Amino acid sequence: MFDSLYELISNYTYQTVALGSLLLGLISGVIGSFTYLQRQGLLGDGISHSTLPGIAIVFMLWQSKNNALLLIGAAIAGLLAMMFVLNIVKYTRVKFDASLALVLSVFFGLGMVCMTYVQNMPNASQAGLTSFILGQAATMLRSDLYFMLICALIVLSLAMLYWKEFQLFIFDRDFAQSSGYSTSLINGILACMIVMGIIVGLQTVGAILMCAMLISPAAAARQWTDKFPSMVILSALFASISGLIGTSISSLVTQMPTGPSIVIIINSLVIVSMLIAPRRGLIAKVCQRRQNRINFNKKSLENVLGN
Amino acid sequence: MDASIYSAVEVEDLTVAYNSKPVLWDVDLKIPKGELMAIVGPNGAGKSTLIKVLLGLIKPVSGRYSFPDYQNCSLKELKRHIGYVPQSSSVDWDFPATVFDVVLMGTYGKLGWIKRPGKREYELTRSVIEQVGMSQFMDRQISQLSGGQQQRAFLARALAQEADIYFMDEPFAGVDAMTEKAIVVLLKGLKAQGKTVIAVHHDLQTVAEYFDWVTLLNLKIIASGPVDETFTDTNITQAYRGGLLNSKF
Numbered sequence: 001m002f003d004s005l006y007e008l009i010s011n012y013t014y015q016t017v018a019l020g021s022l023l024l025g026l027i028s029g030v031i032g033s034f035t036y037l038q039r040q041g042l043l044g045d046g047i048s049h050s051t052l053p054g055i056a057i058v059f060m061l062w063q064s065k066n067n068a069l070l071l072i073g074a075a076i077a078g079l080l081a082m083m084f085v086l087n088i089v090k091y092t093r094v095k096f097d098a099s100l101a102l103v104l105s106v107f108f109g110l111g112m113v114c115m116t117y118v119q120n121m122p123n124a125s126q127a128g129l130t131s132f133i134l135g136q137a138a139t140m141l142r143s144d145l146y147f148m149l150i151c152a153l154i155v156l157s158l159a160m161l162y163w164k165e166f167q168l169f170i171f172d173r174d175f176a177q178s179s180g181y182s183t184s185l186i187n188g189i190l191a192c193m194i195v196m197g198i199i200v201g202l203q204t205v206g207a208i209l210m211c212a213m214l215i216s217p218a219a220a221a222r223q224w225t226d227k228f229p230s231m232v233i234l235s236a237l238f239a240s241i242s243g244l245i246g247t248s249i250s251s252l253v254t255q256m257p258t259g260p261s262i263v264i265i266i267n268s269l270v271i272v273s274m275l276i277a278p279r280r281g282l283i284a285k286v287c288q289r290r291q292n293r294i295n296f297n298k299k300s301l302e303n304v305l306g307n
Numbered sequence: 308m309d310a311s312i313y314s315a316v317e318v319e320d321l322t323v324a325y326n327s328k329p330v331l332w333d334v335d336l337k338i339p340k341g342e343l344m345a346i347v348g349p350n351g352a353g354k355s356t357l358i359k360v361l362l363g364l365i366k367p368v369s370g371r372y373s374f375p376d377y378q379n380c381s382l383k384e385l386k387r388h389i390g391y392v393p394q395s396s397s398v399d400w401d402f403p404a405t406v407f408d409v410v411l412m413g414t415y416g417k418l419g420w421i422k423r424p425g426k427r428e429y430e431l432t433r434s435v436i437e438q439v440g441m442s443q444f445m446d447r448q449i450s451q452l453s454g455g456q457q458q459r460a461f462l463a464r465a466l467a468q469e470a471d472i473y474f475m476d477e478p479f480a481g482v483d484a485m486t487e488k489a490i491v492v493l494l495k496g497l498k499a500q501g502k503t504v505i506a507v508h509h510d511l512q513t514v515a516e517y518f519d520w521v522t523l524l525n526l527k528i529i530a531s532g533p534v535d536e537t538f539t540d541t542n543i544t545q546a547y548r549g550g551l552l553n554s555k556f
Binding site for chain 1 (some may be wrong): 341342359362363382383385386387389391397398399402403404405408409412416418419420421423450464470474500542
C-alpha cells in the first residue's frame with residue numbers, strides 16, 4: 001500500500017483518520033479515568049451499545065445520513081439508556097450489573113431490529129449505517145474532525161474546570177453532597193461527557209469496541225501511578241498513542257480494520273503495564289516478595305546468631 | 308428537657324422509610340449546642356440514617372429538622388457550618404490519592420464550585436493533619452493506611468471543614484486503644500472551642516467517659532439527655548430490646 005513512512009504520513013486520508021483517532025484517544029482517556037475510578041467502566045459499554053437505535057430511528061425519520069443528525073440521535077439514545085440503568089438501580093431491587101445488561105440488550109436488540117429494517121428499505125442511501133456497529137474510520141471526513149476537535153475541547157475544559165468537584169465526587173459522593181455540592185449536577189456533567197466521548201468514538205471504533213477505549217487506557221495508566229492528575233494525563237497519552245499506532249498499522253496492512261487495531265494496541269499496553277509497572281506490576285511484586293524473603297531470613301539468622 | 312438549653316439542631320416528628328419499612332419513626336430530638344452527644348442503639352436502629360437525614364443525604368418521609376443558628380441562611384451557607392466524618396468503609400481506599408489530597412477535600416465545601424484551593428487551604432490542611440498526629444504520613448498513599456490511620460485522615464478532613472456542628476458515623480470503629488484516646492482528645496478539643504459533635508457510638512462502656520449527652524435510639528427515641536440522667540440501665544435495656552419495639556407496628 002504505502003512504500004515509505006513519508007508516503008503514509010503525507011496521505012490525506014491517513015492524516016484525517018490518525019488525527020481523529022488521536023483526538024478520540026485524548027477524550028476517551030480522560031473520561032475513562034473518571035468512570036474507571038467510579039467502578040463504572042461497564043456503564044460506557046452499555047451506553048455505547050445503546051446508541052444504535054438512536055442512529056437507526058433518526059435515519060428512519062429523516063432519511064438523512066447527515067452525521068451530526070445521526071450522532072444527536074445516538075446521544076439521545078445513550079443518555080436515555082444511562083437514565084434507565086441508574087433509575088432501575090435506584091427504584092427497583094435489580095442491581096447495577098443486571099440493570100446494565102437489561103438495558104444494553106434491549107437497546108442493542110432494538111437497534112439491530114431497526115438497522116435490519118433500514119437495510120431493507122427501498123432507497124439505497126442507507127448503505128454504511130451499520131458501520132457505526134464496528135466503526136469505519138476510513139469514512140472519516142475533515143468535517144468529522146472539526147466535530148471531534150470541538151468535543152475534545154469541551155471535554156478537556158470541563159475536566160479542568162470541575163477537576164476538584166470530580167475528584168471529590170468520585171472519591172466520596174456523600175461527603176461531596178454534605179459539603180454543599182449538588183451531586184446530581186456533577187453526575188449529570190459527567191454523564192454528558194461520557195456520552196460525548198462515546199459518540200465521538202462511534203465512527204472510529206464503533207459501538208461494540210468503544211468500551212475498550214474507556215476502560216483500557218485508564219486501567220493501564222492506573223498501574224503506573226498513584227496520583228489522580230498523572231493517571232488522567234497518562235491515560236489520555238496511552239489512548240492517543242494507541243490511536244496513532246493502530247491507525248498506522250491498519251493503513252500499512254491491507255484489509256486491516258482501524259478500530260480493532262487501536263483496541264488491540266491499547267490492550268497490549270494494558271498487559272505490558274500489568275507486567276512491568278513499578279510496584280503494582282506483577283514482576284515488581286514477585287521481585288519484592290523474593291527480596292523480602294531474603295531480607296527476613298537474613299534478619300532472623302542474625303537474631304539467632306546474635307543471641 | 309431543660310428549656311434553657313440552646314439547641315444546635317431541632318428535629319420534629321421525623322419519619323424515614325426505606326421502601327415500606329420505617330427506619331426512624333416519629334423522632335423528636337433537640338441536640339444541645341456545644342456538647343458532645345453520642346447516638347447509641349442496636350444495629351439497624353436508624354443511627355446512621357438519622358445523621359444522614361440531618362446532613363441532607365436522605366430525604367425523610369415526613370417531619371422537619373432545623374438548625375436554629377442558621378435559620379436565615381441558604382442551604383449552601385448552612386452546609387459550610389456542618390462537618391461530616393462518614394464511616395471509613397464507605398469509600399474505596401484504592402483511589403489514587405495521598406492523605407494530604409483527602410484532607411484537602413475538607414476545604415472544598417467553603418471554596419465552592421470551580422475555585423481552586425490556595426495557600427490558605429494548603430496551610431490549613433497541613434495544620435489539621437498535624438493535629439491528628441499524621442504529619443509523617445502526609446504524602447502516604449491512602450491505600451497503604453491502617454484502619455486507625457484512615458479514621459484519623461477522615462477526622463482531619465472534617466477539621467479542615469472548620470465547621471460548627473460535626474456529625475460522625477462511628478469515629479471509633481476499627482481503631483486501636485491509642486488512636487481511640489487520641490480521637491477523644493480531639494473531640495474534647497472541639498467541645499472546648501464551642502463546637503457541637505454528634506457521634507454514632509457502639510461501645511456502651513465508654514459512653515459516660517467520652518460524651519456529655521446521649522440519645523438512645525431504636526427506631527424511636529428511647530431517651531435523650533445528659534449522660535448521668537439518661538444513660539440508665541432501664542433506658543439501655545429498653546433500647547436494645549429491639550424486636551419488641553418493632554413488633555408494635
